[in-house]
Amino acid sequence: KAGVTQTPRYLIKTRGQQVTLSCSPISGHRSVSWYQQTPGQGLQFLFEYFSETQRNKGNFPGRFSGRQFSNSRSEMNVSTLELGDSALYLCASSPSGTVGTIGYTFGSGTRLTVV
């Protein structure tokens, strides 16, 4: 059974640019969540999508957005990149309706470096 697939694994972008990250959840999983992980802040919740709808949202500025497609694949977009956006971005999937009881399976992450 394939795991959660995130692409690309590494990205280097310049301040002011925008970036799109992709996540393919485990087959059959309909909930996809995104997290930002930095050494100083730990894992910070960005948003969760379920059946193409944003179900939960964290405390990030509007520069961070996401969407989910009908096949449950999700994308996350960050516009007007800042140096502080450098982080590991993790996607996590869970079977529909059971996020609270089963927990997540995380992807390998996308390491974003903003220069």
Added chain:
Amino acid sequence: QKEVEQNSGPLSVPEGAIASLNCTYSDRGSQSFFWYRQYSGKSPELIMSIYSNGDKEDGRFTAQLNKASQYVSLLIRDSQPSDSATYLCAAQSWGKFQFGAGTQVVVTP
């Protein structure tokens, strides 16, 4: 105040000993709790979940939950060098997860 608190460590544990990790949470509405292990440069992997007060054992791992004290712990018995990692505690409340900053565990031969 962080909603989920963990000692950052490092927690140094001799090989074969018991590692004891602690986690406190502030949201009394939290319904389920999870322990994730994260190796350096890797993504977190789920090792234990617990929803009811008491102990839950899975192999060398035991999770303990005390909702009255808002306290979750993880015991790792017979610690192995491969257990050296950062352990993240997470509390779930109405579909939202809060993660602690993690405790680094170093198992010394």
